[in-house]
Amino acid sequence: MRGFVVTVLALLTGLFCSSVLFLPAIGDEDSAPNQHISPVYIAQSELDTGSPNIVTGTLADYRGFDTMWETTVMYLSGLTAVLILSKSTMGRRPEKEDDYE
Amino acid sequence: MMKDPFGGMLLNTAFRILVPFSLVYAVYVLILGESSPGGGFQAGVVMGFGIILARLILGEDSGIFNIRLKNSLALAGCGTFIYTLAGWLTLAGGGKFLDYSFLPVAMEETHELHALGILMIETGVTICVMMTILNIMDAVVRRSED
Numbered sequence: 001m002r003g004f005v006v007t008v009l010a011l012l013t014g015l016f017c018s019s020v021l022f023l024p025a026i027g028d029e030d031s032a033p034n035q036h037i038s039p040v041y042i043a044q045s046e047l048d049t050g051s052p053n054i055v056t057g058t059l060a061d062y063r064g065f066d067t068m069w070e071t072t073v074m075y076l077s078g079l080t081a082v083l084i085l086s087k088s089t090m091g092r093r094p095e096k097e098d099d100y101e
Numbered sequence: 102m103m104k105d106p107f108g109g110m111l112l113n114t115a116f117r118i119l120v121p122f123s124l125v126y127a128v129y130v131l132i133l134g135e136s137s138p139g140g141g142f143q144a145g146v147v148m149g150f151g152i153i154l155a156r157l158i159l160g161e162d163s164g165i166f167n168i169r170l171k172n173s174l175a176l177a178g179c180g181t182f183i184y185t186l187a188g189w190l191t192l193a194g195g196g197k198f199l200d201y202s203f204l205p206v207a208m209e210e211t212h213e214l215h216a217l218g219i220l221m222i223e224t225g226v227t228i229c230v231m232m233t234i235l236n237i238m239d240a241v242v243r244r245s246e247d
Binding site: 048049050051052053055056059060061064065067068071072074075077078079081082084085086087 | 134135136137138140170174177178180181184185188198199201210211212213214215216218219222223225226229230232233234236237239240241243244247
């Protein structure tokens with residue numbers, strides 16, 4: 001079983017590493033991300049969002065919905081840390097099978 | 102929490118200077134995040150750093166910085182709610198979700214509305230990040246004191 005897992009992991013690692021060869025060169029203006037929406041953001045960001053900072057304009061305005069759930073994920077992670085580390089048994093799985101009743 | 106003060110007198114005095122500066126710098130990063138590098142996440146981290154320092158130095162005497170765990174949990178949720186409230190306000194103003202041009206505030210310029218909306222959501226993010234850091238620290242400290 002262990003040898004199987006190691007083999008699968010090695011295969012997957014090799015696959016993912018080989019995909020690096022197909023990435024476009026850094027700064028290549030013909031690559032897909034630089035063709036599609038980035039020029040629009042760079043040209044329109046200040047007009048659309050009123051913010052001279054393109055990063056803020058993208059993060060808070062174009063991608064506002066994304067950032068909202070990022071904030072929620074952060075809140076939930078803090079809550080989970082508190083729940084795991086506290087002594088309270090709320091939401092915890094019972095130790096014996098009989099306690100399910 | 103944090104019954105024993107941290108470090109000796111020298112460390113406490115040295116770190117005491119850092120507390121007001123880090124708090125003021127956090128507000129600066131938050132307000133200017135719209136036009137310069139920075140923003141809600143960074144401001145929250147710097148503000149949490151200041152509060153944690155104040156608690157490490159002063160322990161239980163840290164007054165306003167000695168936020169109870171239940172309060173900081175609720176405040177972290179409030180930060181998330183402020184963000185969502187911005188979205189709801191734009192819905193109430195007749196626009197799409199998080200389209201700041203439709204915030205129901207009387208302002209002439211559209212980009213001023215956008216700046217206001219961005220400031221509002223960044224404030225929510227700041228409160229959430231700051232209180233989450235305090236939550237985790239509180240949980241770890243409680244666990245180690247048992």
